[in-house]
Amino acid sequence: MAERGPWRRDTASGIAGGVIAGIARRADLDPTLLRVVFVVVVVVTGGLALAAYALAWLLMPALDGSRTVLATRIATRHPRRGWRLGAGVGLLTLSALLVFRELGIWWSDALVWPLVLAAAGAALLWSQSRARSQREAAARAEPAPLQPAPPEPQVAGEDRGARFIDLYRGGFGIALVIGAALLFLSQNDALGGARDAAFTAIVAIFALALILAPFIWQLGRNLAGERAERIRSQERADLAAHLHDSVLQTLTLMQKRADDPREVAALARRQERELRSWLAAGSRDASGDGFAAALRSAAEEVEDAHRVKIEVVAVGDCELEERAAAVVGAAREALTNAAKFASEGGPISVYAEVGSERIEAFVRDRGDGFDPDDVPSDRRGVSESIVGRMRRHGGAATISSVTGSGTEVALTIEREAP
Amino acid sequence: MKRRVNRVSLVAGIALVLLGSLLCLDQLDLISLGMGVTAAALCAAAGAILVASGLEPVAPPSAEERDDG
Numbered sequence: 001m002a003e004r005g006p007w008r009r010d011t012a013s014g015i016a017g018g019v020i021a022g023i024a025r026r027a028d029l030d031p032t033l034l035r036v037v038f039v040v041v042v043v044v045t046g047g048l049a050l051a052a053y054a055l056a057w058l059l060m061p062a063l064d065g066s067r068t069v070l071a072t073r074i075a076t077r078h079p080r081r082g083w084r085l086g087a088g089v090g091l092l093t094l095s096a097l098l099v100f101r102e103l104g105i106w107w108s109d110a111l112v113w114p115l116v117l118a119a120a121g122a123a124l125l126w127s128q129s130r131a132r133s134q135r136e137a138a139a140r141a142e143p144a145p146l147q148p149a150p151p152e153p154q155v156a157g158e159d160r161g162a163r164f165i166d167l168y169r170g171g172f173g174i175a176l177v178i179g180a181a182l183l184f185l186s187q188n189d190a191l192g193g194a195r196d197a198a199f200t201a202i203v204a205i206f207a208l209a210l211i212l213a214p215f216i217w218q219l220g221r222n223l224a225g226e227r228a229e230r231i232r233s234q235e236r237a238d239l240a241a242h243l244h245d246s247v248l249q250t251l252t253l254m255q256k257r258a259d260d261p262r263e264v265a266a267l268a269r270r271q272e273r274e275l276r277s278w279l280a281a282g283s284r285d286a287s288g289d290g291f292a293a294a295l296r297s298a299a300e301e302v303e304d305a306h307r308v309k310i311e312v313v314a315v316g317d318c319e320l321e322e323r324a325a326a327v328v329g330a331a332r333e334a335l336t337n338a339a340k341f342a343s344e345g346g347p348i349s350v351y352a353e354v355g356s357e358r359i360e361a362f363v364r365d366r367g368d369g370f371d372p373d374d375v376p377s378d379r380r381g382v383s384e385s386i387v388g389r390m391r392r393h394g395g396a397a398t399i400s401s402v403t404g405s406g407t408e409v410a411l412t413i414e415r416e417a418p
Numbered sequence: 419m420k421r422r423v424n425r426v427s428l429v430a431g432i433a434l435v436l437l438g439s440l441l442c443l444d445q446l447d448l449i450s451l452g453m454g455v456t457a458a459a460l461c462a463a464a465g466a467i468l469v470a471s472g473l474e475p476v477a478p479p480s481a482e483e484r485d486d487g
């Protein structure tokens with residue numbers, strides 16, 4: 001069935017610019033048939049249809065939602081500024097020389113092209129150094145990140161592209177200036193003697209390059225290998241330092257507290273958490289500040305405060321907005337109650353699930369259980385910090401407790417609309 | 419809202435006005451333009467436009483352009 005909406009180029013299934021494929025898609029026609037018709041129209045119109053194709057290619061947006069080619073070219077016109085500046089300065093120089101010539105202030109025609117080329121090359125080099133200093137100033141102006149993050153591939157690619165453009169433009173500018181000087185010398189017959197010397201030097205350099213190429217290649221490989229070995233050695237040193245600072249110290253502490261099993265278990269849990277977070281430090285997701293991280297952090301605090309084991313499983317994640325923070329607060333209170341009154345029954349578990357519409361969290365313990373109705377009215381922990389807190393934020397807290405089998409606190413709240 | 423002057427358009431406009439004036443004066447036989455002067459004027463006009471365009475500061479990307487990335 002034909003698709004409605006604006007005409008778009010189908011670059012994925014197109015052969016050249018995707019114009020005919022896009023038209024065929026929009027009009028629900030066979031693209032091959034349309035291509036044959038297009039070829040016939042090109043022949044009949046004497047190539048005019050090709051111009052129409054080029055115009056459509058410029059003006060039709062692509063199917064993937066990107067802008068038109070023309071809009072993209074206009075938006076990214078700044079990399080060509082150096083060329084425009086070079087050409088402009090060259091033209092202005094030519095114009096000034098022509099005016100001098102008309103006015104009779106003239107030395108030699110041999111000056112014209114060398115001066116024009118030299119001026120264009122100098123302008124190109126100047127614009128390149130200006131663009132680089134602007135980029136460096138912009139980079140300095142950006143605030144430094146709090147934590148080092150690995151460079152994004154796209155940014156690294158853009159940086160490489162900018163460096164290549166700099167190199168290309170700078171090399172072209174230098175070539176223009178050198179070419180101008182050589183042209184001037186050549187037109188003044190000053191290169192006769194230098195030509196032989198230059199030819200000899202070029203041949204000698206080429207021969208030397210042939211001789212030294214394998215050694216240079218090997219040297220480059222050795223340097224790369226040495227660099228890789230240095231990085232590996234540094235990583236090993238970091239690992240050894242971390243093991244000494246954390247794991248060995250904890251093991252020493254555990255030996256000293258061997259008579260207190262709860263303390264030993266708490267130390268082991270703390271060390272386990274630290275190691276896990278250290279191992280996951282390379283991952284960006286590890287340093288999140290969302291709901292799941294806040295829930296884990298709350299569980300760790302209760303663990304440390306009450307020397308109990310809490311297992312946290314969080315599925316999905318979201319920003320720690322007001323409702324999510326309410327769930328974390330209520331879960332922390334439920335965990336504290338479980339740690340105080342039900343830690344003997346085994347580990348306390350927290351299961352949280354962040355769905356597209358709601359957040360659910362379940363805090364379970366295997367303690368003796370209790371009857372919520374028996375809680376004295378002056379105790380505000382369950383009624384206010386759990387049930388009341390969830391209710392105030394539009395959620396609900398359900399406490400299911402069976403004497404002798406443990407307690408489950410279920411927290412449910414709808415997510416805030418984005 | 420204050421309207422931002424497009425310097426490239428301004429320079430191009432002035433250059434074209436000057437060029438057109440020269441050609442008009444030549445047509446009215448008030449001045450006589452030789453090939454050298456005409457070529458110099460054309461080069462100067464094109465050069466001025468290109469230099470103005472090359473020196474134009476790059477505008478920061480719009481919100482739409484940032485979204486594209």
